[in-house]
Amino acid sequence: MAKVVVLRMGHRINRDKRVTTHVGLVARAFGADGMIIANVSDASVETSIRKVVKNWGGEFFVESGRPWKTVVEDWRRKGGMVVHLTMYGLPVDEMIDRLRGREILVIVGGEKMPGEIFKIADFNVSVGNQPHSEIAALAIFLDRLFYGSELKKEFKNGKMRIIPTEKGKKVEIRT
Template identity: 45%
Template structure:
């Protein structure tokens, strides 16, 4: 991959089949929902190896709550799903001892060179 790292996003049509398949392969499921328990209360219990993060939206079927290993909220108020995902990924990385804003992805073909002005991308 161009940028490296193991993170990926996948949009699926049969979510239940995908989640069951993930769990059958010993994966864990974290469902982001404003109705879940607050992230700080469970952050140390969440296993980050083989973790599937499902971002909820309006009208989430009850089956998803049952299938998830964790139903987690980033605050119990309406909020941006993208912002919630960013916060959860940041907190999970930090709880694993990683400083996400300073880390570099492994295996990429290019990398960004930090600049105060302009932009630079160089090949590795």
């Protein structure tokens, strides 16, 4: 299976911990292999996401502090494709077949993106053309990319697992 990594742009340490953590949680739950937080180091977000991976299982990496241009250049040098999720891009449903099976770096932002991103991306892809959350856009993009199969994914080596129930909550704790 092709590798998919999320590059989180515009993370502001004092303001965006929760949103950036949710970007990482969605990336993991919806099938990405990892997340890189560009330009700033945030150990608390890294720790939060690693704790989820440890408790709930699966393979997912998180790192922070690398300059976004370096991340993009390294990805390209290895033959990967760069997809920028933006409301100004081409519709996801028109683009998704061209993206499947490729090594993809998915760029998502939380603040105004550098204009250069629009030019260096192989594809600017939109999930709707109205303002909305990068978290929602990432979830829909990954769901389309993986045909919805990520919703049935089994996460190995987790200490916890949800047992689906019609009412209430049931969590299996593994030792």
